[in-house]
Amino acid sequence: MSNKVIIRNLKDIDRAAREFLSLKQERQVVALYGAMGAGKTTFIKAICSALGVPDSVNSPTFTIINEYRSGEGKPIYHFDFYRINKLEEAFDIGFEEFVDSGELCLIEWPEKIEQILPDNCLKVHISVLDDESREITF
Known part of the structure; x- marks a missing residue:
């Protein structure tokens, strides 16, 4: 991990x-690691906003996947694997097809x-610092 972004408060999140x-390059599969409440969903909301998604962005905790469209009409897939118990559940929703689509895939709870994460997956770690700001490294 060579990039670091600090979010001091929620006003910083859109900039972050x-x-x-701008730094993620061409990698389309993004795995977001962090403790419960670290800000994974909030950061994904900000990413989607920056990409022009007009819809409300919410964590798909129960549905496992949400699909959004960027301002350019490109699909964005948002996964939340918190509630799965077996790897087969990811296969059941067609995870590999989404990853192979070449479209942006944002993954919460990739652990x-x-x-089955692809080798070129961009691993993003969100940490809560002592002052409650967030450090995002990738």
Whole structure:
């Protein structure tokens, strides 16, 4: 991990999302690691906003996947694997097809499916600092 973005408060999150998008290069599969409440969903909302998604962005905790459209009409897939118990559940929703689509895939709780993440997956770590700001490294 060679990039670091600090979010001091929620006002910083849109700037941080734009900065992240400019640094992520061409990698389309993004795995977001962080403790419960670290800000994974909030950061994904900011990324989607920066990409022009007009819809409300919410964590798909129960549905496992949400699909959005960027301002350019490109699909964005948002996964939340928090509630899965078996790797087969990821296969059941067609995870590999989404990843192979070449479209942006944003993944919360990737620890649950680590074995099937592609080699070129961009791993993003969100940490809560002592002053409650967030450090995003990738």
